Amino acid sequence: MAKPKIATTSLAGCFGCHMSVLDIDERILKLAELVDFDKSPINDIKRFTGQCEVGLIEGGCANAENVEVLRYFRDHCKILISLGECAIMGGLPAMRNGIPLKECLQEAFLNGPSVVDGMIPNDPDLPLILDKVYPCHEVVKIDYFLPGCPPNADLIWESLVALLSGKEADLPYELIKYD
Amino acid sequence: MEPYAQHLEKHMRKVVIDPVTRVEGHGKVTIVQDDEGHIDRTRLLIVEFRGFERFVQGRPYWEAPVVVQRLCGICPVSHHLAAAKAMDVVVGVGPDGLSPTAEKMRRLMHYGQMLQSHALHFYHLCSPDLLFGFDSAVMKRNVLAVAAEYPDLAYQGIMLRKYGQEIIKSTAGKKIHGTGAIPGGINKNLSTAERDSHLKDIDRIIDWSKASVDLVKKVHGQNPDYFDGFASFESNHLSIVRKDGALDLYHGNLRAVDKDGEKIFDQVEPADYLEHIGEEIKSWSYMKFPFIRKLGKRKGWYRVGPLARLNCCDFIPSPLAQKEFEEFRAYTGGKPNNFSLHYHWARMIEMLHSAEMIKELLTDKDLQGTDLVRMGKKTHEGVGLIEAPRGTLFHHYKVDDRDQITMCNLIVSTTNNNEPMNSAVAKVADQHLEGKKITEDLLNYVEVAIRAYDPCLSCATHALGRMPLKLELRDTRGNLIHSLIRGASGS
Ligand code: SF4
Numbered sequence: 001m002a003k004p005k006i007a008t009t010s011l012a013g014c015f016g017c018h019m020s021v022l023d024i025d026e027r028i029l030k031l032a033e034l035v036d037f038d039k040s041p042i043n044d045i046k047r048f049t050g051q052c053e054v055g056l057i058e059g060g061c062a063n064a065e066n067v068e069v070l071r072y073f074r075d076h077c078k079i080l081i082s083l084g085e086c087a088i089m090g091g092l093p094a095m096r097n098g099i100p101l102k103e104c105l106q107e108a109f110l111n112g113p114s115v116v117d118g119m120i121p122n123d124p125d126l127p128l129i130l131d132k133v134y135p136c137h138e139v140v141k142i143d144y145f146l147p148g149c150p151p152n153a154d155l156i157w158e159s160l161v162a163l164l165s166g167k168e169a170d171l172p173y174e175l176i177k178y179d
Numbered sequence: 180m181e182p183y184a185q186h187l188e189k190h191m192r193k194v195v196i197d198p199v200t201r202v203e204g205h206g207k208v209t210i211v212q213d214d215e216g217h218i219d220r221t222r223l224l225i226v227e228f229r230g231f232e233r234f235v236q237g238r239p240y241w242e243a244p245v246v247v248q249r250l251c252g253i254c255p256v257s258h259h260l261a262a263a264k265a266m267d268v269v270v271g272v273g274p275d276g277l278s279p280t281a282e283k284m285r286r287l288m289h290y291g292q293m294l295q296s297h298a299l300h301f302y303h304l305c306s307p308d309l310l311f312g313f314d315s316a317v318m319k320r321n322v323l324a325v326a327a328e329y330p331d332l333a334y335q336g337i338m339l340r341k342y343g344q345e346i347i348k349s350t351a352g353k354k355i356h357g358t359g360a361i362p363g364g365i366n367k368n369l370s371t372a373e374r375d376s377h378l379k380d381i382d383r384i385i386d387w388s389k390a391s392v393d394l395v396k397k398v399h400g401q402n403p404d405y406f407d408g409f410a411s412f413e414s415n416h417l418s419i420v421r422k423d424g425a426l427d428l429y430h431g432n433l434r435a436v437d438k439d440g441e442k443i444f445d446q447v448e449p450a451d452y453l454e455h456i457g458e459e460i461k462s463w464s465y466m467k468f469p470f471i472r473k474l475g476k477r478k479g480w481y482r483v484g485p486l487a488r489l490n491c492c493d494f495i496p497s498p499l500a501q502k503e504f505e506e507f508r509a510y511t512g513g514k515p516n517n518f519s520l521h522y523h524w525a526r527m528i529e530m531l532h533s534a535e536m537i538k539e540l541l542t543d544k545d546l547q548g549t550d551l552v553r554m555g556k557k558t559h560e561g562v563g564l565i566e567a568p569r570g571t572l573f574h575h576y577k578v579d580d581r582d583q584i585t586m587c588n589l590i591v592s593t594t595n596n597n598e599p600m601n602s603a604v605a606k607v608a609d610q611h612l613e614g615k616k617i618t619e620d621l622l623n624y625v626e627v628a629i630r631a632y633d634p635c636l637s638c639a640t641h642a643l644g645r646m647p648l649k650l651e652l653r654d655t656r657g658n659l660i661h662s663l664i665r666g667a668s669g670s
Contacts, residue, residue, distance in 0.1 A: 012227065016252020016355045022303065023354055025341045026334070032323045042303065043321035063227060092249040095234040104230030109460050112232065112588050113575070114469070116457040116476070123463040125195075125209060126226050150252060150355050 004053035004164060007038040009073060011066040012093045012133055013059025016150040017084040018042070021056070023153035031157075034164055039076075048076040054163060056083045057142075060090040061134040065127035074140040079163065082142045083156070085149040087135065092149075094133040101129060147176075191219060196622050206634065208604055208625055216614040221605045223597075223629060224464035232587045240266055240578045243587075244360055247574070250591070253299070255356050256292035256347055257567030257592070260285055260429070261574040264563030266362035268450075269578050271555025274430055280548030281364035286429045287540045288350035288359060289565070290533040293428060294384070295343025296568035297485075297530040300633045301391065301523065302336020309398045309523070313627045314620045332394075335387050339530070342377075342384050346537060349373040364552035374541055381538045385499070388531040392503050395524045410519040410603040410610070410628035413438035414480065415471065416487035417595065419566055422446070424493030426504075426532065428566040434491045435471055435481060440515050443471060449564040452573055458590065466597050469590055480598035483570025484632060485525035490515035497539070500532035519603050522631045567592045569633050593634045603628040 010018060018041065022028065038052050039045045055077030061067050074080055085091040096104050110118040136142050146159055155175040162169035196208035207226055211219040235246060244262040248255035263285070267273055277285075307320040310329065318324070326333035344354045349369060351357025359365055399406045417435040421427035424434075433447040433455065447455055458467040459476045470479030481487070489508075495501045507528060510516065516525070540546065563574045570592035577586035607628045612621055 012229070014249050014252040014255075016249070016255065019252045019299075019355055022299070022340070023344060025337055028337065029323075029326055029333075032326070037321070037323065043323075045317065062229070065226065092246065093229050096230040099230070099234055101230070104233040105228070107233035107236075108228075108230065109467075112458070113453055113586070114456060114458045114588060114590060115467070116459055116472075119460050119462065121460065121462050121465050123224075125207070125224060125463055126465065129228055149249070153354075 003034065003036045005038040005050065006035045006054045006056070006160075007048065007052045007073065007077060008040040008042070008056040009058065009069055010041060011057065011059035011069060011087070011136070012062035013084065013086040013091070015058070017056075017058035017086070020084075020148075020150035020153050021156055024157045025153075027157055031160070034161070048072075050076075052077045053079060054160070055080045057081065057087045057136050058083050059086045060093065060136060061130060061139055062093055063127045063129045067130075067139055070136055070139050079143045080136075080140065081144045081146060081159075082136045083146050084151055085147065087142075088137075088145050088147060089135045090133040094135075097132045101131060194617050196625060206629070208629075210604075210608055210612065210617070210625075212612075212617070216612075216616065218605075218608045218613050221601070221608045222463060223601050223604050225466035226464075228465050232589065235584050235587045237583050239582050240269055240576065240584055241362055241582075243574075243576060243584065244362070245356075245358055247587075247589070248356055250589075252355050254292060254296050254567050254569065254592075256288055256351060257565055257572050258574070259351065259357065259360055260289055261563040261565045261567075261572045262576075263360035263362060264430075264565065265561035265574045265576050266563070268561030268563070269558055269576065270362045271557055272363045272553050273555070276553055276555060277364060278548065278550040278553055279545040280368055280550055281552065283540055283543060283545050284350050284365045284368060285360055287369070287537065287546065288347055288357075289429050290536045290540070291343045291346025291350065293343070293533040293568055294388075294530055294537065295340045295347065297526050297533070298336055298339035298343060298391075300568070301395075301526060301530075302333065302339070305523065305630055306332070306336065308623070308627050308630065309395075313624055317619075320623070335390070339384060339387055339391075342380060343533075346377060349377065361552065363554050366551065368548060368551065369541075369546040371547065374546065377537070378541050381534070381541060385531070385534045385538065388527070388534040389499060392524070392527040392531055395527050399520075399524065406520050407518045408610075410606045410631065411517055412519075412599075412602050412606055413517045414482050414599055414602070415443060415474070416490040416515055417471075417481040417483055418488040418491040418571055419564055420492050421496075426488060426492040426495045426529075428488075428529075428533070430565070433564070433571070436491055436515060438515055438517060440490070440513070443473065449562045449573075452562060452564070452575070456573075456590065458594075464597075466594055467590075468597050469595050470598075481595065482599045483592055483595040484522060484568075485529050486516060486519075486522045487570065488566060489525045489528065495528070495532050497532050497535035499535055500528055503528045503531060519606075519628060519631045522633070526633070569593055570595050593632075596632050596634065600629055600632050600634060603632065 039048050055073045082088045105120045109120045152175055158169050191211055191213050194210040208223050210221045244259050247262045248258040250258055303322045306325050311319050348354045351359035415437050419431035420434045421431045434445045435443040457472045458469045470476050495504045560577045565572050572592050573590035575588040576584055579585050604625055607625050611624045
């Protein structure tokens, strides 16, 4: 039987959640025995090669492209997991939600002390920025949530193994304590 | 109307690579080509925007080291420390006022970070290109394929990174987004148990780091002309150096040299960075374009990161790395090394240096000291500079009487390399795509060039975006004529 496939993506996140996946260290080689990796920023598969069992989503939705990618993942993954605070509730990037977007752009591109002849970038190649940063479950259905900033590597490992083997996850208190 | 279509002259088409993979963060490349296959222009752009500069305003100053590191989960320690260093100035301690325990704990954290980040970049992200070739099959271009063919190497890479992460955990409290550094010092020392567990493995880590330098030299030796020529161009270089000109990744003053090694400026204090560095904005990218003011926008851009650091410093203050450095310098006759792919070589020399420094620090009794935090007379402004794995990182804050941040300016490492990465893309397009029908395999050449710079587009995104790669060929009316999209929509 073919191994189940797993895909990952980073939306409006800092890549810290992906780094925490890599923090399972040697177990990454074990994980490779259990699953095949499909589309992910850590390999060069840029389009899904088929349906996946599990999709890990890091980061919330801050622009139109994030929304597009998230929907693309929903279409291709049986189980979708919000990995980390940004995916679950917008996280740090959502700190801009209470501030008009224009002020954020002005501060970065017009007011910055090192800026010379400022202007706000505006080009058709730049995806539309959303008014707010949205958590993933407000955009598509999410099946599981792994909290933490980032989630502990052992939490990620235990959860994935449980999910893939159909056993109940054994999560001691230390793993579900998060910041 | 399709993007750019109205700007394209007749017989021009645009190729888009979206997303660039095996880099940290997200980015996109566009290449405009005419009907004869002549490359008209290329761009690497960042499409994401966060707005950190604005939303940290009003937050208490002591939050900055914890909050701002969430720009980037790949080198959070660099942001954590740069913000802490800026806030040291705000609490009136400054770089020279820290207790020995605080400074050395932070240094240990930073060398741990350097080790894990350089190992990650070299083994997890780039080794497939170097071991299998730039045009190897897509399914082979990942670390698991390396593990299948070279299990010892992959294991070595994974364990090097792990060691660095464990050092970070012992100093910052957590592997990613720790809280160890606080304004004026550090909140923990190193226990003897932690020390002993790290000391046990350090010699092996140094051996592996040395073996990593040898591996780069071996790959280079197989085809030196190709390696040297790939995406290479001359540029200025910038980094911080110690007062005596030594490589110092944690603290020092700014030095910039030109392509021939002549100093453009030297020993510029962090607080004076604005006199020398400006940033240009271009309409098509959220990532800014820094330049040396004296030389102007067109000529003032520069490279940062491992290559630039080894071009700027006079020596490396640890024996094994110094030996490698001498060989590195001799290769270009003592002049700056302007070969893009030699970033890998420089990076592994720095990894070796970091491992040596970790060993030196671990045997230093100051790490068990109890003088952790100092306070002085408050000020309202602080600049903190550090050499992050990817290059010079600038953090600049103003704080009001109520301890709230009123201004934040960040020039992140990868942003400094914006123009160089664009030059590398242009160079590869010229070397490998000019006059050809662009295929998916050829696109990896573009990515190999970008990867050499180890861009962290996550960081660069603090004001910007993501690093995907999508390839589309459009006719002059912007209609899609051929698509090799590897991007998000996949359609
Ligand atoms: S949850 Fe934390 S670690 Fe994960 S992407 Fe967001 S900021 Fe980064």
